[in-house]
Amino acid sequence: MNKKQFISIAITIALLSLAWIIFTPVLFPIVHTDALQTAPHRGFFAPSFSLTTPQGDLYTLADYQGSPVLIIFWASWCSVCKSILPGLEAVYRDYAPQGFAILAVNTTNQDNLSEAKAYFQSQAYTFTMLLDLDGAVANAYQMRAFPTSFLVDSNGKISDVIIGSGLTEGFLRVQLESLFTQGED
Structure with a gap:
């Protein structure tokens, strides 16, 4: 592999990485919901039943x-x-x-x-x-x-x-x- 091919591959990888960083929040948005709850653990009140x-x-x-x-x-x-x-x-x-x-x-x-x-x-x-x-x-x-x-x-x-x-x-x-x-x- 010559120097031009190496630089070309490095720039392509850098651009793909940058695109991934920019588009990840768009493609995989963070979901905020009250439905998610923490499992009961030490110090929490026990759920009633x-x-x-x-x-x-x-x-x-x-x-x-x-x-x-x-x-x-x-x-x-x-x-x-x-x-x-x-x-x-x-x-x-x-x-x-x-x-x-x-x-x-x-x-x-x-x-x-x-x-x-x-x-x-x-x-x-x-x-x-x-x-x-x-x-x-x-x-x-x-x-x-x-x-x-x-x-x-x-x-x-x-x-x-x-x-x-x-x-x-x-x-x-x-x-x-x-x-x-x-x-x-």
Whole structure:
């Protein structure tokens, strides 16, 4: 390649780059919308919701104002969910007398209702199972993986978000001790 060809190619690349910089905002405008929302995370108030149990009892998140609550989104086909729920039962039994609650929100729109109910009953869990029949609550929490858990403090703020298998019995106990200690201050 001679010097003239090199200069010609360099100028062409420079002109194409300049054109790309100038026309990108025209071809790909920035979209501003109120519909975009930030996923709930630590320090945010937990989105409110009302859901029913398999028996038809209505529960709302506001029912738990003043007490810490764990909201866990799960499905009966999720092996990780099934592996962490027994540890949650042990923590629930120990901390329920202090006001702690667990709301196991079954993402029923992505699950089989009869299998979910059968699994939950077969394990004899004593915390509350709720049905997100249309996925609206999972969408409000921008749930993208199973399980996803939100630990909400007594003021309704999210103190932690745990995705996947990180929600262990020991981890939850440490978090609850911290929340209950903060509540005493």
